[in-house]
Amino acid sequence: MAAFKLNSVLRRQLFVGRVAIVTGGATGIGGMITNELVTLGCRVVIAARNEDRLKEFATTVNKNTGHDLVYPIRCNIRKEEEVSELMSKTVKQFGKIDYLVNNGGGQFASQTEDISAKGWHAVVETNLTGTFYCLKHVYDKYMKKHGGSIVNIIADIYKGFPGMAHTGAARAGVENLCKTLAVEWAKNGVRINCVAPGIIYSETAEANYGQKGMFESQLYRIPAWRLGDTSEVSSVVCFLLSPGASYVSGNTVYIDGAQHLYKSTYEVEQHSNYPPPNYPTTEATTPKSKL
Numbered sequence: 088m089a090a091f092k093l094n095s096v097l098r099r100q101l102f103v104g105r106v107a108i109v110t111g112g113a114t115g116i117g118g119m120i121t122n123e124l125v126t127l128g129c130r131v132v133i134a135a136r137n138e139d140r141l142k143e144f145a146t147t148v149n150k151n152t153g154h155d156l157v158y159p160i161r162c163n164i165r166k167e168e169e170v171s172e173l174m175s176k177t178v179k180q181f182g183k184i185d186y187l188v189n190n191g192g193g194q195f196a197s198q199t200e201d202i203s204a205k206g207w208h209a210v211v212e213t214n215l216t217g218t219f220y221c222l223k224h225v226y227d228k229y230m231k232k233h234g235g236s237i238v239n240i241i242a243d244i245y246k247g248f249p250g251m252a253h254t255g256a257a258r259a260g261v262e263n264l265c266k267t268l269a270v271e272w273a274k275n276g277v278r279i280n281c282v283a284p285g286i287i288y289s290e291t292a293e294a295n296y297g298q299k300g301m302f303e304s305q306l307y308r309i310p311a312w313r314l315g316d317t318s319e320v321s322s323v324v325c326f327l328l329s330p331g332a333s334y335v336s337g338n339t340v341y342i343d344g345a346q347h348l349y350k351s352t353y354e355v356e357q358h359s360n361y362p363p364p365n366y367p368t369t370e371a372t373t374p375k376s377k378l
């Protein structure tokens with residue numbers, strides 16, 4: 088019992104004196120990461136486009152904890168000058184950036200052939216280029232000299248991402264960038280990892296797909312037979328940021344109830360449009376072509 092008490096005290100102090108930036112840190116997964124970091128004693132700069140939502144979230148957390156630990160800065164990660172300013176303002180305000188969580192991002196569901204050039208660029212610029220800007224500027228403004236720990240939130244891209252090709256390509260780019268930087272920036276004391284959430288319920292995430300119950304309708308594709316909740320992502324993110332993961336870099340952790348090993352969210356309808364096989368087929372085993 089005494090040992091447990093000590094651990095819980097240590098746990099509360101794990102990130103005392105530390106400073107983190109969480110992009111998209113006022114909603115869904117990012118909001119829970121902010122909450123957990125604050126619980127562990129960290130000061131957190133939250134950055135996103137919707138300034139009212141950032142301010143409201145910061146005010147609520149600061150009121151609940153009785154400490155000014157959350158600080159909102161408006162930033163569209165697609166704009167390099169805003170990202171550069173985010174890093175400079177954080178260093179000016181707090182003197183350091185120990186942790187960066189690249190969580191801000193998203194996409195829309197679409198067959199690849201229906202994605203317009205503008206839609207493709209919006210998703211790739213948000214998820215890949217926006218993440219690159221954050222990495223480049225946190226390194227330039229702080230981590231090159233002082234080291235730090237970074238976690239990128241990507242997505243379940245284990246089997247590609249049928250139905251969301253733009254984000255699949257962008258997140259695969261982030262995962263590869265992570266592997267490169269784990270090597271290039273090791274000499275600067277920077278660790279960098281990715282987490283790949285499966286289907287994680289939050290009101291904002293589900294609203295993006297336009298229909299309540301959309302996430303629940305996917306349960307049969309998940310071996311765990313339930314959705315993930317945001318705290319099941321934030322705990323892994325905090326572990327990867329922490330000294331507990333001091334020898335872990337360049338990795339991806341899937342948080343998906345084993346879905347990446349099972350069914351994707353995409354249905355392939357029955358067809359007979361592939362080149363024919365060399366084994367004998369019957370009419371019963373050959374579906375009619377719809378072409």
Ligand SMILES: CCCCCCCCCCC/C=C/C(=O)SCCNC(=O)CCNC(=O)[C@H](O)C(C)(C)COP(=O)(O)OP(=O)(O)OC[C@H]1O[C@@H](n2cnc3c(N)ncnc32)[C@H](O)[C@@H]1OP(=O)(O)O
Nearest residue numbers: 192193194195196203205206209210213286292295296352
């Ligand atoms: C039908 C089957 C669905 C299965 C669903 C269940 C599967 C669950 C899988 C869960 C995996 C992942 C979950 C999540 O990531 S949850 C997080 C969700 N949150 C977000 O995505 C929020 C952030 N998203 C955005 O900001 C936008 O989606 C976007 C990345 C596109 C950026 O938008 P931005 O505001 O910057 O850009 P615009 O809105 O101006 O759009 C630019 C062009 O993009 C095209 N577009 C945008 N939205 C859509 C859409 N809903 N459908 C089609 N095309 C879209 C479009 O070309 C835009 O230009 P125009 O407006 O001029 O046409």
Ligand SMILES: NC(=O)C1=CN([C@@H]2O[C@H](COP(=O)(O)OP(=O)(O)OC[C@H]3O[C@@H](n4cnc5c(N)ncnc54)[C@H](OP(=O)(O)O)[C@@H]3O)[C@@H](O)[C@H]2O)C=CC1
Nearest residue numbers: 111114115116135136137163164191192193286287291292
């Ligand atoms: N929930 C899920 O099932 C999964 C989520 N993910 C990923 O996890 C991350 C968090 O998603 P989740 O919390 O679920 O959903 P949310 O929609 O709640 O979060 C997305 C966040 O990203 C921010 N954001 C989007 N575009 C930008 C931008 N250009 N600049 C700065 N911030 C931006 C949004 O804030 P604002 O609009 O104010 O800019 C918002 O806070 C996203 O990258 C998402 O794609 C991946 C796989 C599954």
